[in-house]
Amino acid sequence: MRHACALRSVDDPLHVNYSDKNTNREDRLATVELTNISKCFGRTAVIDGLSMSLNPNEFMVFLGPSGCGKSTLLRMIAGLETVDSGEIRIGGRRVDHLPPGERGVAMVFQHYALYPHMTIRDNMAFGLRNVGVARDEIAARVAAAARSLEIEHLLERRPGQLSGGQRQRAAIARAIVKQPQVFLFDEPLSNLDASLRVRTRVELAGLHQRLGTTMIFVTHDQVEAMTLADRIVVLNDCRIEQVGTPMDIYLRPATSFVAGFVGSPRINLLPVRIEAAAEGLARATLPDGTLVQTAVPTAALPQGDTTVGLRAEHVRIASEGAAARGTARVVERLGERTLVHVELKGGAMLVAEDAGLSTVRAGDEVGLSIDGARAHLFDAAGRGHHAAG
Amino acid sequence: MAIDAPARARRRPAGWANALFVLPYLIVFVAMIVVPLAMGMWLSTTKSDLFGVEAQVGFANFTRLARDPIFLETVWNTFYFVLLTVPALTLIGLGLALVLNRPARWASVLRTIFFVSTVLSVTVVTLVWQLVFTPDGGLIAVAAEALGGSPVAFLNDQDLAMPAIAVTTIWWCIGLPMVLFLAALQQVPRDLYEAARLDNASRWKTLTRITLPSIRRTFLLVVIIEIILQFQLFGQPQLMTRGGPNNATRPIVLFIYETGWRQWELGYAAAAAQVLFAMILIAAMAQYFVASRKDDR
Structure with missing residues (x-):
């Protein structure tokens, strides 16, 4: 597992915020534990008695084909889907009964979900204003995140005036300013063209090293999973097929499904x-x-x-x-x-x-x-x- | 250039072929909209009746209108009615759409119920509401008596007649704004609401910062449509009050109708129609420019 503290550069613009008393470094090193999670849509079981745990600072990738339940699982952690049974804990705190905004998570959506009528600055500040963060603090966090993702010149523009890659950066910046305990990514690269996808993938890996926050990333792209993950959870048909490091998954596939799904x-x-x-x-x-x-x-x-x-x-x-x-x-x-x-x-x-x-x-x-x-x-x-x- | 010449030659017949596709609509548009509009404008500068034009009078009809107290009262009545109905139709339509924009069965039943009044004819609607407003055993009168009050003759009261017609109109016309708002609400991407939930936005914040800005174009559309529709008020006062009491509910269209078809002053009526046309145009354009300027910011 990577240790971000050692890898993060001293002049990291986001570094200043970690000393904030409300979002200190320890708070951000959160574990995520899922215990016996089940979810049904009508009579169809989408997740069936699933348990797993994520270490602090871990980059976990949920990998699987369409309809395997990986996005539903992510949305359950975010609080956008209810949990039929089981427990979700983030940083030891039970969160499955809390609304999404109180779980300490930030999510980057597949289609960015930037508010189209707000500027990028307002998009980033919206969540902070809602929880009463001081104006100076908001400005500092927005500036630091924008600098980190090189979108300072785009702050006064609206999402409709940005390219797909710029929107993706803005969406990531919006997540960063919240200083969450856990980042959730729902297939964030699937709308980008091939070359931009590779570039953004590398940047995401760098971001994880700099921020040192637990991240969960959903994808059906095995290359994204192999290149980004500390550990991969391979899901198929509402079940976990295997949990392991990328090379574990590749070299010792637990099932013929995993062997067939991973590797090109x-x-x-x-x-x-x-x-x-x-x-x-x-x-x-x-x-x-x-x-x-x-x-x-x-x-x-x-x-x-x-x-x-x-x-x-x-x-x-x-x-x-x-x-x-x-x-x-x-x-x-x-x-x-x-x-x-x-x-x-x-x-x-x-x-x-x-x-x-x-x-x-x-x-x-x-x-x-x-x-x-x-x-x-x-x-x-x-x-x-x-x-x- | 030598290469351009054949390309241009190919493009020219294609241009004419494109125009042919537009032609059927263009014929209908010119015959049904442009020609009557031009004829109306020309007629407004004449002294004429149903047998023909007597004389060209220039702007005399318009100066006469400006001094006609009954016409000026109908202008005020029309504005008053638009003020009573358009904001109410817009806000109630929006409110209903917000409440009924969910997949539940009860919501779809209520959506149908609220829309069904729209398909009724003005005759049926005014008949129903006359039965509601009449002081002799009407619904409101019976309710008022049951609560110890005395019945009110809404349609015979100079101050209450126009609000009564406005209520009738709102009940009749609420379906269209509601459906337009529903369609707009269903176009708002669901993940915006999910992002707002993750951003700790309260219901009120979500409504004011996410929903309303997302449907502002529809809001503008509804306001413009309703202004145009309600400026043309005619059937309800014609059937419920005949413009009375004491001209209190006489709108411009009723004035035009009576001047043209009862008093046979076609030129004068056409001039009044041009005034109405200008009023609707100005109101709609003003609304459009105000909203689009806000959009640019």
């Missing part, structure tokens, strides 16, 4: 036959008969249908010593690497990786070398089994 290109998932080999490690037979010696202990592997998970970077195009052979059907040249969609004997498809300057063309016969030690196995229930260690 998508992990190769093929049905296999399993037999025990030397030293109690599983040996998998691919549909075309290729043998893959994995590092997964057979002892923990239940009987029944099993699927092997092979990431493209562990299946390489090889001219010599190939473990398997197949026909290249599609070749995707990405510059630094080439992805080759290979059809194995029997029709199974496998995505393999080759060098950026690969000479493989669609229709070529190619050999594949498979790094079995990096293979994952998933049992019939979809649970992941990985190499020991």
